[in-house]
Amino acid sequence: MAIEETRVAIDHDYDIVAARRKARELAMQVGFSGSDLTIIATAISEVARNIVVYASRGEIVLSAAQRGTRRGVLVVARDQGPGIPDIPRAMRDGFSTGKSLGLGLPGAKRLMDEFEIASEVGKGTMITMRKWTR
Amino acid sequence: MPVPILKQGDVLIASIQSGLSDHDLMELRDNIAEKLGSFKSLGVIVDVSMLDVMDSFATRMLCTIAETTRLRGAETVIVGIQPEVAIAMVQLGLALGGIPTALDLEEGLQFLKASIRGRGQRGN
Numbered sequence: 391m392a393i394e395e396t397r398v399a400i401d402h403d404y405d406i407v408a409a410r411r412k413a414r415e416l417a418m419q420v421g422f423s424g425s426d427l428t429i430i431a432t433a434i435s436e437v438a439r440n441i442v443v444y445a446s447r448g449e450i451v452l453s454a455a456q457r458g459t460r461r462g463v464l465v466v467a468r469d470q471g472p473g474i475p476d477i478p479r480a481m482r483d484g485f486s487t488g489k490s491l492g493l494g495l496p497g498a499k500r501l502m503d504e505f506e507i508a509s510e511v512g513k514g515t516m517i518t519m520r521k522w523t524r
Numbered sequence: 525m526p527v528p529i530l531k532q533g534d535v536l537i538a539s540i541q542s543g544l545s546d547h548d549l550m551e552l553r554d555n556i557a558e559k560l561g562s563f564k565s566l567g568v569i570v571d572v573s574m575l576d577v578m579d580s581f582a583t584r585m586l587c588t589i590a591e592t593t594r595l596r597g598a599e600t601v602i603v604g605i606q607p608e609v610a611i612a613m614v615q616l617g618l619a620l621g622g623i624p625t626a627l628d629l630e631e632g633l634q635f636l637k638a639s640i641r642g643r644g645q646r647g648n
Contacts (some may be wrong), residue, residue, distance in 0.1 A: 403546035410577055411543070425608035428577060432612040435579040439546070483617060493580045497616035 393419050393454040398438075400469075401447045406438040409450045416452045417463050421523050430463060430521055433501040436494040437467040437517050445471020445514065455520055462503070462522035470514040477507055527552045529559055534566040535636055537629070542574045549585040556589055560596045567636035568593050571629055573604025583618045590623040599639055601625065603632035 396416055398409040410431040417430045434450065441448035448469025455464040474480045483496050495517075499505035502519040509515040525548055530537045536559055538552060556568055570586060572578065590600040603626045605613075613619075626632040 404543075407543040407545055414576070425611040428606075428608040428612045429615060431577045432579050432616060435577050435581075436616075439579070439581055442546075493617050497580060497618070500617060501612065501615055 395453040398450045400438050400441045400449060403442055406435055409438045410434045413452055420454050420461050420463055429501050433498040436498040440494055441469045445469035460522045462520050465519040467517040473511040473513055473515055474509040475511050477509060529555055531563050534640055535569060536565045537569045539571040540575050542576050546581055553585055553589050557592045560598055566598050566640045568598060568600045569632045570602050571604045572602060578609050578613050587621055601632040601635055603629055
């Protein structure tokens with residue numbers, strides 16, 4: 391029972407809604423339930439909005455993950471936007487150069503089990519997140 | 525997909541649907557501020573029971589709606605935050621500041637009625 395990878399193009403604010411719907415579907419297939427589904431969808435919402443606000447467009451790739459006997463979801467959010475010059479600062483609560491609460495990225499990190507961010511100024515940003523079933 | 529705003533007595537009721545875009549939320553903020561004036565409403569209920577996710581943007585918009593409403597001389601109550609949404613909000617680090625919340629529409633209306641009664645009627 392292979393779970394297919396899902397790609398969601400992020401171009402407009404309503405794509406954020408589409409991305410979190412797809413994430414919920416995939417997470418359900420993987421075996422997540424209850425508040426974990428909402429937690430995953432909320433994290434997707436934050437990284438997707440980050441793309442819309444800072445990079446205008448990008449994509450989110452959702453897939454099933456496996457580590458030993460544990461199952462989980464893998465989320466990769468990619469854009470070719472301006473990049474983040476100071477990642478530690480972007481990961482600090484309350485820091486925002488856009489129009490937000492500045493809780494997006496640090497919040498997404500708190501919601502997921504694993505969170506990695508790679509960014510190069512002028513090239514873009516890639517965020518990789520994983521959440522494992524309990 | 526604009527959010528419908530219903531008028532019930534002194535209160536405006538906005539029921540947010542599940543797949544709400546950022547743009548829809550900003551429109552809701554503007555529409556509530558405008559309708560408060562035309563209906564001389566004293567309270568606003570935002571029902572979020574259908575909302576799938578309350579992220580940082582939605583939270584900021586609700587805080588903005590509550591503050592705009594307050595500046596227009598009325599009061600806001602957020603009702604229907606689902607248990608899993610509440611758990612995700614706390615984990616994300618979101619708070620609704622001092623905005624009153626209630627379990628559902630009925631309790632929200634009761635809260636506003638008591639509050640409006642407490643300060644007397646406006647305009648007559």
